[in-house]
Amino acid sequence: ERALTVAFGAMGTWDYGPNDPANIETFGAGCTGSAGQLALAPLPWSGPWLGDSLEMEFINQPPGFGLFTWGFSETGWSGLPLPISLTVLNLPSVPGCDLLVSPDINEFLFPGVTRYVSFPLPNAPFALGVTLRGQAGFFDQGLPGSPVVTSDAVRLTFGAK
Numbered sequence: 001e002r003a004l005t006v007a008f009g010a011m012g013t014w015d016y017g018p019n020d021p022a023n024i025e026t027f028g029a030g031c032t033g034s035a036g037q038l039a040l041a042p043l044p045w046s047g048p049w050l051g052d053s054l055e056m057e058f059i060n061q062p063p064g065f066g067l068f069t070w071g072f073s074e075t076g077w078s079g080l081p082l083p084i085s086l087t088v089l090n091l092p093s094v095p096g097c098d099l100l101v102s103p104d105i106n107e108f109l110f111p112g113v114t115r116y117v118s119f120p121l122p123n124a125p126f127a128l129g130v131t132l133r134g135q136a137g138f139f140d141q142g143l144p145g146s147p148v149v150t151s152d153a154v155r156l157t158f159g160a161k
Contacts, residue, residue, distance in 0.1 A: 022159030034142025051123030071102030
């Protein structure tokens with residue numbers, strides 16, 4: 001997906017769009033909490049553009065406080081291979097709840113906030129083409145013991161408009 005505008009006429013065809021396109025894709029799978037399988041849904045008008053914020057909705061967000069974590073890796077963190085099963089944190093256990101990204105930057109999420117708006121992404125040429133990953137997790141107050149449930153993850157590559 002390149003997000004281009006195409007113009008055509010008697011003089012030819014031209015396409016207009018960013019020279020450095022942004023990209024966002026989801027990967028992995030969220031686990032099932034009291035509201036269903038937790039997932040991230042990037043909003044279509046929002047992309048990882050330098051200087052902008054990224055917007056996503058939480059699909060099947062459970063009741064409770066959460067954490068949004070940003071990381072630079074999806075293969076390892078602190079000497080441990082990713083994904084890391086979070087069943088050790090969950091009493092009772094919720095199967096399939098995994099940490100998919102390295103937790104390098106963390107943001108607190110309040111209950112009931114169903115749309116995530118990121119911090120402003122750096123507006124610096126060095127960030128162009130950098131890939132960052134993100135994932136959400138919530139203490140699910142709808143389940144006994146408020147276990148941690150996690151979403152799928154997003155992989156984004158910074159672009160310039």
